Amino acid sequence: MTKAFDIKNEKTYQLAVIGSPIGHSLSPLIHTTLLDYLGLKYTYEKAEVNEGELAGFIERAKESCLCGFNVTMPHKRVIIPYLDEISEDAQRFNSVNTVKISKGRLIGFNTDADGFCMSLPSSGEELKDARVVIIGAGGASSSLALKAAYSDAASVTVLNRSVEKASEICRAVTDSTGISSRPLSLSSENLNTECADADIIINATPLGMAGTKHNFESLEFLEYTKKSTVVCDLIYNPSETELLKKARTLGLKYINGLGMLIFQGLIADKIFLDTDFDAHTVAKLIKEKYEKAI
Ligand code: NAP
Numbered sequence: 001m002t003k004a005f006d007i008k009n010e011k012t013y014q015l016a017v018i019g020s021p022i023g024h025s026l027s028p029l030i031h032t033t034l035l036d037y038l039g040l041k042y043t044y045e046k047a048e049v050n051e052g053e054l055a056g057f058i059e060r061a062k063e064s065c066l067c068g069f070n071v072t073m074p075h076k077r078v079i080i081p082y083l084d085e086i087s088e089d090a091q092r093f094n095s096v097n098t099v100k101i102s103k104g105r106l107i108g109f110n111t112d113a114d115g116f117c118m119s120l121p122s123s124g125e126e127l128k129d130a131r132v133v134i135i136g137a138g139g140a141s142s143s144l145a146l147k148a149a150y151s152d153a154a155s156v157t158v159l160n161r162s163v164e165k166a167s168e169i170c171r172a173v174t175d176s177t178g179i180s181s182r183p184l185s186l187s188s189e190n191l192n193t194e195c196a197d198a199d200i201i202i203n204a205t206p207l208g209m210a211g212t213k214h215n216f217e218s219l220e221f222l223e224y225t226k227k228s229t230v231v232c233d234l235i236y237n238p239s240e241t242e243l244l245k246k247a248r249t250l251g252l253k254y255i256n257g258l259g260m261l262i263f264q265g266l267i268a269d270k271i272f273l274d275t276d277f278d279a280h281t282v283a284k285l286i287k288e289k290y291e292k293a294i
Pocket residue numbers: 112136137138139140141160161162165186203204205206207209214234235236257258260261262264
């Protein structure tokens with residue numbers, strides 16, 4: 001049996017990340033770098049909390065010195081009924097990655113999509129009026145499709161192996177914002193056609209990730225894009241996937257997923273600590289630490 005997370009009884013300010021598995025989480029690196037930068041004496045811990053342990057964890061969290069915690073798989077959706085309040089984005093995405101504890105009340109937020117926007121070359125401004133093509137239809141795709149739609153994108157196309165999941169996301173996009181949204185199956189033909197018109201292409205699948213043998217069957221679709229297209233891979237390991245390597249070779253603008261990961265954490269810290277700081281300066285420090293650590 002896995003040991004449930006043990007919240008310390010010490011009277012210190014505590015922060016944590018909960019999930020399962022949590023061993024490889026980069027959250028401590030992100031948050032402790034910021035806490036050191038601000039000179040704050042908070043602790044930040046990784047907490048293995050399995051599916052059946054969430055209710056118990058929440059009860060103990062309310063009685064503890066925990067000021068807040070980050071939430072990752074598998075709790076991002078199932079935690080919602082346990083919270084006293086959730087933010088507009090968390091409600092829209094039906095997903096919570098940040099919980100602030102204030103006077104015994106638990107308030108849920110979702111900072112993933114804002115983190116992605118901050119990692120874009122123009123901090124998200126490029127979503128307005130953009131033709132956005134998202135590959136994949138899981139949790140990340142869903143949040144980013146809705147974020148693009150609420151940012152007044154011109155259109156959102158979702159390509160996925162199982163087209164039914166893409167259809168669900170596109171329905172949610174159109175129903176909630178009226179933005180034109182099209183689900184398509186993930187074929188080379190569809191990629192070639194859709195990417196030719198795209199302003200932003202986002203890979204929200206594990207295709208090309210370290211540790212998986214699966215990759216795009218063909219990257220030919222990048223050859224049809226406009227020179228101004230921004231290619232985004234949510235993967236950060238490896239730092240340059242085959243997709244991004246080809247984007248670089250073709251002279252396109254591109255970003256990997258490390259910026260999104262770092263900025264979602266720093267936005268969460270602004271919420272936990274109720275303080276402001278230059279996130280881009282701290283993100284640079286975190287990137288340097290990460291590159292030294294890998
Ligand atoms: P998810 O909910 O599990 O969704 C995964 C998606 O990838 C599904 O649409 C799935 O298609 C598709 N997929 C998986 N294996 C595939 C394959 N062999 N061929 C084609 N499609 C495949 O995952 P998620 O949370 O959305 O994450 C998606 C990616 O984004 C992951 O690489 C994750 O590491 C990354 N991510 C990065 C950040 C960041 O901060 N940088 C944050 C969140 C996620 P089906 O629906 O057909 O199964």
